[in-house]
Amino acid sequence: MEPGSGETHSSMIPVAEEPFRALLEAAPDAMVIVDDAGIIRLVNAQTEALFGHPRNELLGRPIEMLVPERFRAQHPGHRLGYSANQQVRPMGADLDLYGLRRDGAEFPVEISISPLQTPDGLLISAAVRDVSERKAAEARFRALLEAAPDAIVIVDDTGTIQLVNAQTEALFGYRREELLGQRVEILVPQRFHHHHPAHRHGYVDNRRVRPMGAGLELYGLRRDGAEFPVEISLSPLETPEGTLVSAAIRDVTERKEAEGQLAELYEQQRHAALTLQRSLMGSPTPLPSMDTSSRYFPARQGPGVGGDWFDLITLGGGRMGVLIGDVMGRGLEAAAVMGQLRSASHALAKTGMPPWQLMRALDAVVSELPDQLVTCCYLVLDPDESALTVCSAGHLPVLAVDPAGQVRRLPVDVSVPLGVGDVPHQETRLTVPPGSVLALYTDGLVETPTSDIELQIDALAIALEKAVADTTCLEQAADCVLTALLPDPQDYSDDVTLLLARIPPAPVTAVSAVLPAQPISVGEGRRFIRRTLLDWDCEPLTDTACLLASELLSNSVRHACDPLRLRLRRTRDELHIEVCDGSPVLPRARTAGPDEESGRGLALLDQLASTWGTLLAEEGKAVWFSLPLTGSTGHRPA
Numbered sequence: 001m002e003p004g005s006g007e008t009h010s011s012m013i014p015v016a017e018e019p020f021r022a023l024l025e026a027a028p029d030a031m032v033i034v035d036d037a038g039i040i041r042l043v044n045a046q047t048e049a050l051f052g053h054p055r056n057e058l059l060g061r062p063i064e065m066l067v068p069e070r071f072r073a074q075h076p077g078h079r080l081g082y083s084a085n086q087q088v089r090p091m092g093a094d095l096d097l098y099g100l101r102r103d104g105a106e107f108p109v110e111i112s113i114s115p116l117q118t119p120d121g122l123l124i125s126a127a128v129r130d131v132s133e134r135k136a137a138e139a140r141f142r143a144l145l146e147a148a149p150d151a152i153v154i155v156d157d158t159g160t161i162q163l164v165n166a167q168t169e170a171l172f173g174y175r176r177e178e179l180l181g182q183r184v185e186i187l188v189p190q191r192f193h194h195h196h197p198a199h200r201h202g203y204v205d206n207r208r209v210r211p212m213g214a215g216l217e218l219y220g221l222r223r224d225g226a227e228f229p230v231e232i233s234l235s236p237l238e239t240p241e242g243t244l245v246s247a248a249i250r251d252v253t254e255r256k257e258a259e260g261q262l263a264e265l266y267e268q269q270r271h272a273a274l275t276l277q278r279s280l281m282g283s284p285t286p287l288p289s290m291d292t293s294s295r296y297f298p299a300r301q302g303p304g305v306g307g308d309w310f311d312l313i314t315l316g317g318g319r320m321g322v323l324i325g326d327v328m329g330r331g332l333e334a335a336a337v338m339g340q341l342r343s344a345s346h347a348l349a350k351t352g353m354p355p356w357q358l359m360r361a362l363d364a365v366v367s368e369l370p371d372q373l374v375t376c377c378y379l380v381l382d383p384d385e386s387a388l389t390v391c392s393a394g395h396l397p398v399l400a401v402d403p404a405g406q407v408r409r410l411p412v413d414v415s416v417p418l419g420v421g422d423v424p425h426q427e428t429r430l431t432v433p434p435g436s437v438l439a440l441y442t443d444g445l446v447e448t449p450t451s452d453i454e455l456q457i458d459a460l461a462i463a464l465e466k467a468v469a470d471t472t473c474l475e476q477a478a479d480c481v482l483t484a485l486l487p488d489p490q491d492y493s494d495d496v497t498l499l500l501a502r503i504p505p506a507p508v509t510a511v512s513a514v515l516p517a518q519p520i521s522v523g524e525g526r527r528f529i530r531r532t533l534l535d536w537d538c539e540p541l542t543d544t545a546c547l548l549a550s551e552l553l554s555n556s557v558r559h560a561c562d563p564l565r566l567r568l569r570r571t572r573d574e575l576h577i578e579v580c581d582g583s584p585v586l587p588r589a590r591t592a593g594p595d596e597e598s599g600r601g602l603a604l605l606d607q608l609a610s611t612w613g614t615l616l617a618e619e620g621k622a623v624w625f626s627l628p629l630t631g632s633t634g635h636r637p638a
Contacts, residue, residue: 030128036083036121038063038076050130052102063126068100083122086115099128108135151249155184157204157242159197171251173223184247189221204243207236220249229256284312287320289383289571291502293474295482299330299444299495306495307334307374308442309342313349316613317578317624318384318510318569321349322501324395325376326442328417330494337372341365345378352586352615352622355380355391359418359425363393366419374418377440383504384512384569386434391427393418396446399439399461400432407465409457410438434505437468437477444494445485460485474500509536509570515553517562517581522553525566529577532568541575541627544608549577551601552623556581560620570629574610578624586614586621 021042024031030047034040040058048055051066058065063079064072082089090112099109108131116123145152151168155161161179169176172187179186188196203210211233220230229252237244286292292312299306307327315321323345327334344365348358355378366374377395381388390398390410394417397409413426432438439460446456463484467477478500486496513528515521526546533542549566556564560581569576587602605612609625 027127030130032058032063032066032126032128033116034063034124034126036124038079041123047128050101050128051099057102066099068098068106071098079124082113082124086122088115089113099130107132148248151251153179153184153187153247153249154237155245155247157245159184159200161186162244168249171222171249172220187220189219189227192219200245203234204236204245207243209236210234220251228253284310285314287312287314289318289504290320290381291474291504293478293500295478295496295498297444297486297496306330306444307338308444308495308497309338310440310497310499311342311346311349313346315349315352315380315615316611316626317567317576317615317622318382318507318571319615320381320383322379322381322438322440322499323349323376324440324442324497324499325374326395326497328373328375337366337369337374340369341374341376345376349378350613352613354427354616355389356425356427357616359391359393359415363418363421363425367421369419372419375443376418379438379440381432381503383434384506384510384567386431386503386506388430388432388503389427390430391415391425393425396441396443397457399457399464401437401439401465401468402433403435405465405469407461407468409461432503434503436503437464437474438501438503439464439481440499440501442495442497444496445482445498447494456485474502507569507571510568512565512567515564515566517557517560517564519557521557521564522550525549525553525579528566529568533575536570538570538575538629540630544627545575545577548605548608548625549579551604552577552579552625555587555601555623556583559583559585563619573629575627575629576624577627578622580617580620580622582620584616584620586616587623 024033024042024044027044027046030050031042031044032040032047033042040061040063043055043058047053047058051058053065064075067075095111097109097111098106100106110129110131112127114125114127116125145163145165148165148167151171152163152165153161153168154163161182161184164176164179166176168174168179172179174186184200185193185196216232218230218232219227221227231250231252233248235246235248237246284294290312294310296308296310307329308325310324311321313321313323325338325341325345327337327341341362345358345362348361353361358378359376362374362376366372373394375393375395377390377392377398379388379390379398388410390412392398392412392414394414397414398412399407400410401407410428410430410432412428412430415425416423441460443453446460447453448456460481463481464477467480467484470480471477478498481498481500482496511532513525515524526549529545529549530542533539533545553564553566556579560583562582565578565580567576567578567580569578605625608627610628612623612625615622615624
C-alpha cells in the first residue's frame, strides 16, 4: 500500500498479524519495522517514547527521519547493503550509532537488526536502545582513566589489551592504536614471556585484588626495547562481556635507584659499625689444650651491632677461663659498653681473680654506667682435677653434654645481672667429666617474640645433644645447632653468640705433693721435683726448677699456713710448677737491699721463667711459673 492513500495506519500490517503487534508492544526496546525501501511500517509505544514522535508521524515515513542530519547521506547506502546481505546484526556490534529525537536532540543508541520475510516482501526489524546513561558512565570511566597518575592497561581474559590511557602511551612509548588488540605480553620483557601467560591465567582464575608493591620484582618493556622496574596493582572488572583485568602500572626506576643508594649507604654504615664491634670484641686466641668452636652473628635488623661478647683466657698453671656476656640493648651504645667490659674482664681474669670477685669488680664498673644491665657468666677450668668454678650474673644456663651423650643444665647459682648492685655473686664449684661439651650462648639464639624462652632452651639442649652425637667436630656441631635454632639466618633481630668447649682429659704428666708449712718442706719439695723431672727426662730443667720452686716454697713457709701443695704439670712444650698455700695474700714484688736475704724471689721468676702468675684459689692462693722444654728433652710419663 502506498503512503498517503487515505487508509488507516493500522492497515499497514495485515490483521492476521495482530499477535505479532502484541509481541512488538511488549518488547523492552523501541521496535521499528521498515520495508526494503526504508519506509517505516510499524513501531511500538517505546519508539514513540524514545523519539518523541507520535505513531502517526512515523508510519509511512522514511527511516532517515530518525537519523541525525550528518549521517543521512550515507544511511541509504548502508540500508541497501544490509538488504542485500540480510544478516542478523546483534545489539552493540562495535558501532557508534546515534538517533534523532523530535526536538532535534541527538542521543547514542545501540541497534540490532533482523530480516523478516513476509508474503508482501522483505521487512527489516530494528530494536533501538538508548545507551545515553551507559555512554555517560563510560565517558566518566574514561575520564577517570585518563586522570589516573599511573599507566592503566585493561585486558580481557585472553590477555588482549582492550583499553589504555595516555600515561600508558607516555610510559611505554607506544601510540594507543598500536596497543589496542595486542597481547599484553608486548609490554613484558622477552625473558618473562614463557611464564607470563600462566601467571595471567592464574590471576583470572583467582580474581583477587593485588595491591601495588606486593613483594614482586616486576619489569616493563618500552617500545625501544628498554626494560625498567615497575610496580603493578591488579583488579578484576566483571562486565557483561566477561572478566576484564585492570592493571595500574607505576615506573619505580627512580625509587629503586634511591633504594639502591640507601642500601649502599646502609651497608657502608653497617660495615663500619661491625668493624668497630669486632675491634671492641677482639678475636680470642684459641686455648692450646681445649677444643673450642665459636659463632657470632650480628643482628640483621637496625645497625647490626650489639652487646654480645665472649673470651677465652689462659690463666696459667694449666687453668683456663671462659667468659660470655651480653649488654642489654642494641646499637653502638651497647657495643661501646661491651668493649669496656670485655677489656676490663680480660684484664681482671689475667690477674687470677676468682669468678665471684671478677663479677663483683665488673658489677662496680657497670653500676657507674647510666641505665645499663649486663648478664655475664665466667668459668674457670682446672683440667688436672676436672674442676669447673662458675659464677653467673643473670646469664642463661650453661648446657653440658657428658661423654655418655646426656645433656643437662649445669646446677649453678645464678645471681642478678651486673648493674643491679648490692647483691653478692656466688660461685659454684663442680666436677665435670673430661670429654664433656659445654655450651654457652646469648639470648639472641633462644629468644623469639612468639615462644617461651624456657622452651627454646630445651630445644637448644635437644639440638646440642643430637649435634654432639652426630659428630666429634665442634665446628660441625656448632653449625648443626645454629641450623636447628635459626632456620632463617637472615631474620634474627638480636645478635647471636654460641660458644662450644670440650673439657680436655686430665694430663697423665701431672703430679702433686702435699707438704706441711715448715722449713723442712723446702728440701722435700726440691727432692720431689728432681725425682719427677728425672722420670720425665727433663733433667736439664732441674736446677732452674728447684731454684724457683724453693723461692716459692720458702715464701709460703714464711708467710702462709697449711696446707702447702706442690704441683708439677708437663705439656708438649712447657713445664708448669705451682705452689699453693692457705693464705689469700698475693706476693708483691719489691726491691731488695744489698744486704737483705729476702725480696729476690719474684725477681728471679721474672728473669728465669718464661711466664709466671698468681691465682686466688678456694683454699688460698697459687703462685705458678712455666719453663720451656728444650728440644733435647724427651717425654716419659710418670
